[in-house]
Amino acid sequence: MISQRLFSKVVVIGAVAAVAVLVALVIAPKAMTSAQGSSLDWQTIAEQRGLTEADMRAAAMTYTPSGKLDEYVMFASAGQGGQVLAIGLPSMRLLRLISVFAPEPWQGYGYGAGNEVLEQGFIDGQEILWGDTHHPALSETNGEYDGQWLFIGDKANGRVAVIDLRDFETKQIVHNPAFLNDHGGTFVTPNTEYIVEGAQYGLPVGGDYAPIEDYQNSYSGMITFWKFDRDAGRIDYSKSFAMELPPYWQDLCDSGKLVSEGWIFCNSFNAEMAFGGIEKGNPPFEAGVSKGAVDYLHIINLKAAEAVFQAGAAVDVKGFKVIPLETVIENGLLYLAPEPRSPHGADVTPKGDFISIGGKLDPHVSVYSFQKIKDAIAAGPTEKDPFGVPVLALESVLEAQVELGLGPLHTVYDDQGYAYTSLFLDSAVARWSIGAEGYRPQDGWKLINKTPVQYNVGHLAAAEGDTTTPDGRFLVALNKWSVDRFLSTGPLLPQNLQLIDISQPGDQTQILYDMPITGAEPHYSQIIKADKLKAWEVYPEVGWNPLTQSVDPNAVAQGTEGVTRDGNNVTVRMTAVRSHMTPEHVEIQEGDHVTWTITNVERARDATHGFAIPFYNINLSIEPGESITFEFEATRSGVFSFYCTEFCSALHLEMMGYMMVKPQ
Amino acid sequence: MTTNVISSTNTSASRASQTASRRWLKWLPSVLFLGAAVLLLVSISAPYWGLVLQAPQYPGGLRMRVFVNNMTGDEDPRLDEVREIDGLNHYIGMKSLYEAAKFERSIALPAVFIMAVLLVVAAVWRRRWTWLLALPAFAFPVVFLADLGLWMAYYGQNLDPYAPLSSSIQPFTPPILGEGVIGQFKTIAYVDTGWYIIAAGSLLIAVALLIKLSGRLVQPKG
Incomplete structure (x- = not known):
């Protein structure tokens, strides 16, 4: 058992x-x-x-394998960093930092090279070595980006810079001495005749003093029209002019195009002319400027203003031509149209026929018809503001209002007849249909969908979205806050640039990629098709001076190097090539004034040499073919080991020399 | 055709054609000489020889093209490849390429022109000995490569002993045709369009000389 x-x-x-x-x-x-x-x-x-499957789709749309190049380049301002960033799309790879208003050692900008450009931006002898870059503008030909120039404004000090897109370097900084801040810039006219810079906070014209209680009478707004000389690649100061405006805090501007070419549109947000003073019992700015029911869209006849300027009717303010407000009114250069209170942005549609203004404190985007504006001007407006500027009746110029959500700010456009407006408070991007002929009349004026973004979105940029023929496909939300999107790096968090797929119609929009931006706040950006950019691979000839974009007569050829003396003035002529600088011994005296030219005689792509002299605060980036001249006083004796700061070759560490400064 | 004509029988019809062919044949070497002269002059505009250097940090490679009287890089003048190769060569102590064959390059254009003129003379001035005037042009492709080879050997064997990489790169003879390796570079040397043109010229001259020679051998007496 x-x-x-x-x-x-x-x-x-x-x-x-x-x-x-x-x-x-x-x-x-x-x-x-x-x-x-x-x-x-x-x-x-x-x-x-x-x-998820959606993640994998996003990866497939953005992943750019090694060796493959991006389709678009986005130029983003870098806010209080005073710089501009070039970012590849759809990979969202940072391609280049361009320093504009601030010294930057990698490019040697302000450390021996580019000093004269930075100095152009000094105001009344005051050194200003930073900027608050806000709105980049690509040069245009017939309303299309042409990939040749980039302009950028500095909100803090009211300056505008010119960047040459052949070498991605800053060439010029200008300042209108009549005013000290800006915001509504830069925007270009459809053939880049003018770069528009709208001022922001009301100030006494010319930098004068005036008591704040006299705000209405003594303070002004201003808009500057910088004439761009394309052949010279510079703003022509003598052909530029400004227009005095009421002190309404003009905000953002846009140039008319096609049917509205020759006109400029700016929103404003202080028609109340509030001047703050919370500590004195006045309403604080945030309440004072939002009190009234309406603010004013500014409609500026640039063609007529140009004629008035050329006729000599502008007055001289510190050497700059300004058309006074009375002359502006007399000549019918400015019209106002009411906007819902404290709006933001004024964005002209691709065909130039409408202007969209975000409500900010109003949940609508208000769309104005340029045809109706023209008709209302022709009919002769009956209303006037306190300064006598004609005011067009809202109902006579408004085409549509679309309720989008909370905090509508900026609007951009695509190729399908949709518009996209950032909703700051909702942290979302609203896609809405433009109900007019030529856009999406089949859908009418209506909200299509909202894409949540992370978080507090400011500007938007769409591929070629500011042109007469937007590409659609990609939209970038420039979010002010990132909160929890990235690993924590302490209390200071990066901004978050989010790439959004807008290629499909209806409510099919998808966030594809988050890009942290550290170093500054990108306010606005423009996205250009990469093949329109024709950047040089190396400077065209050896001895190139990037400021003149020609061969520098002082450039040093191999075999002609040396150190020469004329009294206390010493001239050093040096060449750099892998892996040596010639001469390697530079012998000078304490107290000498030194003028030093160094030419990178390389022709190979990427064969950049750095050049640093310790103690003397010199650091250059000398790109292939480039020639740089810098000066300094040899104030301290001793031996200084200068060297190449850009790893150039296997014998890079050997690429150095000694500057011997003999004591007096 | 040629052999047919030469061995043809003597019927009256064939005699007529024979006479015509003889006349044609008599002038053919001259035509070939003139053709070779034209080819020589045409060759000036094309590179004779080329060298490609490939290394990871030069994705498109570095290409040097040698014309009969000068050296250039690839078509885009912005990246001067000769200068770049020269710059790289200094690490191993090689002399500057711009110093190479200076004499040959200085006389190259007149020499080509003279060779072409000699061919024309040989074509129109038909004496027993004038074929000798075609010999310089005939030998030119070989002479060009031989001279190039000598210079390459001289450059490769005479490296500056104080160069940065003198301890790791020993003197060597770079190949004038085919592949080689130097440091991280793979080199590919090849003859280019201009050389093929002068080689075609040599071929024409060779055919012309053969015709002349055979014509002499079978020439009927009287």
């Missing part, structure tokens, strides 16, 4: 064991293959990383 039971037990156990072994034999190889597969096939990787 027992043995029989035992026997059956053994049989059962044996059978179970046999089954287990069989199962193991069948499963194990499979398990092993899948274990191997975890490092091989993408589905498994996606599963392990918790990526």
Whole structure:
């Protein structure tokens, strides 16, 4: 009995064991293959990383393998960093930092090179070595980006800079001495005849003093029209002029195009002319400027203003031509149209026929018809503001209002007839249809969908979205806050630039990529098709001076190097090539004034040499072919080991020399 | 055709054609000489020889093209490849390429022109010995490569012992045709369009000389 039971037990156990072994034999190889597969096939990787199908689609739309190039380049301002960033789309790879208003050592900007450009931006002899870059503008030909120039404004000090897109370097900084801040810039006219810079906070014209209580009478607004000389690649100061405006805090401007070419539109947000003073019992600015029911869209006839300027009717303010407000009114250069209170942005549609203004404190975007504006001007407006500027009746110029959500700010456009407005408070991007002929009359004026973004979105940029023919496809939301989007790096967090797919119609929009921007706040950006940019691979000829964009007569050729002396003035003529600088010994005296030219005679792409002299605060980036001249006083004796700061070759560390400064 | 004509029988019809062919044949070497002269002059505009250097940090490679009287890089003048190769060569102590074959380059254009003129003279001035005037042009492709090879050997063997990489790169003879390796660079040397043109000229001259020679051998007496 027992043995029989035992026997059956053994049989059962044996059978179970046999089954287990069989199962193991069948499963194990499979398990092993899948274990191997975890490092091989993408589905498994996606599963392990918790990526959804939508994530994988986003990855497929943005991932740019090594060696593949981006389709678009986005130029983004870098806010209080005083710089501009060039970012590739759709990969969102940072391609280049361009320093504009602030010294930057990588480019050597302000450390021996580009000093004269920075100095152009000094005001009344005051050194200003930073800027608050806000709105970049690409040069245009017939309303299309032409990829040649980039302009950028400095809100803090009311300055505008010119960047040459052949070498992505800043060439010029200008300042209108009549005013000290800006915001509504830069925007260009459709053929880049003018770069528009709208001022922001009301000030006494010319930098004078005036008591704040006299705000209405003594303070003004201003808009500057910088004439761009394309052949010279510079703003022509003598052909530029400004227009005095009421002190309404003009905000953002845009140039008319096609049917509205020759006109400029700016929103404003202080028609109340509030002047603050919370500590004196006055309403604070945030309440005072929002009190009234309406503010004013400014409609400026640039063509007529240009004629008035050329006729000599502008007055001289600190050497700059300004058309006074009375002359502006007399000549019908300015009209106002009411906007819902404290709005933001004034964005002209691709065909130039409408202007969209975000409500900011109003949930609508208000769309004005340029045809209606023209008709209302022709009919002769009956209303006037306190200064006598004609005011067009809202109902006579308004085409549509679309309720979008909370905090509508900026609007950009695509190729499908949609408009996109950032909703700051909702942290979302609203896609809405332009109900007019030529856009989406089939949908009418209506909200299509809202894409949540992270977080507090400011500007938007769409591919070629400011041109007469937007590309659509990609939209970038420039979010002010990132909160939890990235690993914490302490209390100061980066901004978050989010790439959004807008290629599909209806409510199919998708966030594709988050890009942290550290170093500053990109306010606005423009996105250009990459093939329109024709940047040089190396400077065209050896001895190139990037400021004149021609061969520098002082450039040093190999074999002509040396150190010469004329009294206390010492001239150093040096060449740099992998992996040596010539001469390697520079012997001077304490108290000498040194003028040093260094020419990178390289022709190979990327063969950039740096050049640093310790103690003397010199650091250059000398790109292939470039020649740089810098000066300094040899105030301290000693031995200074100068060297190449850009790793150039296997013998880079050997690329150095000694500057011997003999004591007096 | 040629052999047919030469061995043709003497019927009256064939005699007529024979005479015509003879006349044609008599002038053919001259035509070939003139053709070779034209090819020589045409060759000036094309590179004779080329060298490609490939290394990871030069994705498109570095290409040097040698014309009969000068050296250039690839078509885009902004990246001067000769200068770049020269710059790289200084690490191994090689002399500057701009110093190479200066004499040959200085006389190259007049020499090509004279060779072409000699061919024309040989074509129109038909004496027993004038074929000798075609010999310089005939030998030119070989002479060009031989001179190039000598210079390459001289450059490769005479490296500056104080150069940065003198301890790791020993003197060597770079190949004038085919592949080589130097440091991280793979080199590919090849003859280019201009050389093929002068080689075609040599071929024409060779055919012309053969015709002349065979014509002499089978020339009927009287």
